[in-house]
Amino acid sequence: DAKTTQPNSMESNEEEPVHLPCNHSTISGTDYIHWYRQLPSQGPEYVIHGLTSNVNNRMASLAIAEDRKSSTLILHRATLRDAAVYYCILSRDYGQNFVFGPGTRLSVLP
Amino acid sequence: AAGVIQSPRHLIKEKRETATLKCYPIPRHDTVYWYQQGPGQDPQFLISFYEKMQSDKGSIPDRFSAQQFSDYHSELNMSSLELGDSALYFCASSLLGFNYGYTFGSGTRLTVV
Numbered sequence: 001d002a003k004t005t006q007p008n009s010m011e012s013n014e015e016e017p018v019h020l021p022c023n024h025s026t027i028s029g030t031d032y033i034h035w036y037r038q039l040p041s042q043g044p045e046y047v048i049h050g051l052t053s054n055v056n057n058r059m060a061s062l063a064i065a066e067d068r069k070s071s072t073l074i075l076h077r078a079t080l081r082d083a084a085v086y087y088c089i090l091s092r093d094y095g096q097n098f099v100f101g102p103g104t105r106l107s108v109l110p
Numbered sequence: 111a112a113g114v115i116q117s118p119r120h121l122i123k124e125k126r127e128t129a130t131l132k133c134y135p136i137p138r139h140d141t142v143y144w145y146q147q148g149p150g151q152d153p154q155f156l157i158s159f160y161e162k163m164q165s166d167k168g169s170i171p172d173r174f175s176a177q178q179f180s181d182y183h184s185e186l187n188m189s190s191l192e193l194g195d196s197a198l199y200f201c202a203s204s205l206l207g208f209n210y211g212y213t214f215g216s217g218t219r220l221t222v223v
Contacts, residue, residue, distance in 0.1 A: 036212075044153060
């Protein structure tokens with residue numbers, strides 16, 4: 001399975017943008033890039049996913065490098081409720097289980 | 111919108127007892143996944159089912175078994191419980207082949223004493 005590398009932790013100020021990086025240098029051409037987040041004592045929550053093109057939804061944006069070896073999850077205006085562990089996960093196709101790595105623990109300061 | 115329902119939310123069992131965790135996927139979702147998350151750890155994949163057949167298997171102990179029923183709900187059966195089985199157990203569901211994310215339930219917190 002292709003692996004991802006994320007910083008252990010990041011800090012952001014409330015109402016500022018946050019860029020969460022993910023390296024996946026061994027990604028294959030058919031791997032989707034998924035982002036999930038997990039708040040304390042809750043199940044992981046879907047944030048966004050993409051294949052090659054940048055993606056936007058109401059929660060975040062996903063910027064994918066041209067060579068697809070890295071991606072960045074962008075939270076446009078961080079709120080206190082965005083404090084969570086963010087996981088970047090590769091999946092070959094739908095139906096394949098997700099392998100959760102350590103993720104990035106995001107702290108949002110008021 | 112309907113979410114993934116897990117029951118019970120909390121469960122306390124003694125060592126060597128058995129436990130059954132239930133998962134009700136989002137309607138029309140055909141794939142169910144089970145994950146175990148120990149204290150301070152990341153979710154670990156246990157097992158998945160597609161259309162009532164086991165589709166993938168992770169680090170699930172032999173003491174655990176699971177199945178998906180005709181109504182697509184799934185049950186995780188755990189026998190000879192050990193203290194180390196204390197964890198959050200999450201179920202997720204998805205619709206295979208469609209461009210949706212996986213939806214996770216709120217989990218069952220199992221405490222083995």
